[in-house]
Amino acid sequence: MDNEYIERLRKQVKKALKMDKKRYRHTLGVADTAACLAMRYGADVEKAYIAGLLHDCAKCVPDDIKIKECQEHGIEITESEAVGPYLLHAKLGALYARIYYGIEDEEILSAIRFHTTGRANMTELEEIVFIADYIEPYRNQASDLNVVRAESFTDIRKAILTVTFDTLEYLKRKGKAIDPVTVETYEFYKDTQNN
Numbered sequence: 001m002d003n004e005y006i007e008r009l010r011k012q013v014k015k016a017l018k019m020d021k022k023r024y025r026h027t028l029g030v031a032d033t034a035a036c037l038a039m040r041y042g043a044d045v046e047k048a049y050i051a052g053l054l055h056d057c058a059k060c061v062p063d064d065i066k067i068k069e070c071q072e073h074g075i076e077i078t079e080s081e082a083v084g085p086y087l088l089h090a091k092l093g094a095l096y097a098r099i100y101y102g103i104e105d106e107e108i109l110s111a112i113r114f115h116t117t118g119r120a121n122m123t124e125l126e127e128i129v130f131i132a133d134y135i136e137p138y139r140n141q142a143s144d145l146n147v148v149r150a151e152s153f154t155d156i157r158k159a160i161l162t163v164t165f166d167t168l169e170y171l172k173r174k175g176k177a178i179d180p181v182t183v184e185t186y187e188f189y190k191d192t193q194n195n
């Protein structure tokens, strides 16, 4: 990895996260975990680390500004994003990564873009960042965390199925809005296990 470049990105992200210690700690956890998963699956370790580092770079932007900036940049706001504007931090994060962090690599940008909902048939890097976001060492809430952590390093697609299943169950239980893209992700990864 280009350590000096990575260090500059790290400092910039820390500042953008407004010294939110927990968010920054999570960010470093995702970057490290994404790098480990990239080692496991033979993906590009530096790209995985950078995508992990930047995945939540728009997280601390107030929701009304998120909406405004998406409108200004012609980013589509879906029905579920209008209900839960926090979801927009993924799309906006990809935009910020491009304009504020100088990331031009489309693989990194789309891994940031889809880190919250996933999507059907994700690229390897998208899968890695999606899972790293869920299993990074500082996470401690999810019920199936130990199962998902083990699955992530043996069969990442199975881990994605477990995560999306648990997420949908949680949203249903809490009566929260369900993003149809999460449902599509679940359906796709369920099929990969049946074939």
Ligand SMILES: [Fe+2]
Residues within 6 Å of the ligand: 055, 056, 059, 089, 115, 116
């Ligand atoms: Fe996020």
Ligand SMILES: [Fe+2]
Residues within 6 Å of the ligand: 026, 030, 055, 056, 133
């Ligand atoms: Fe995250």
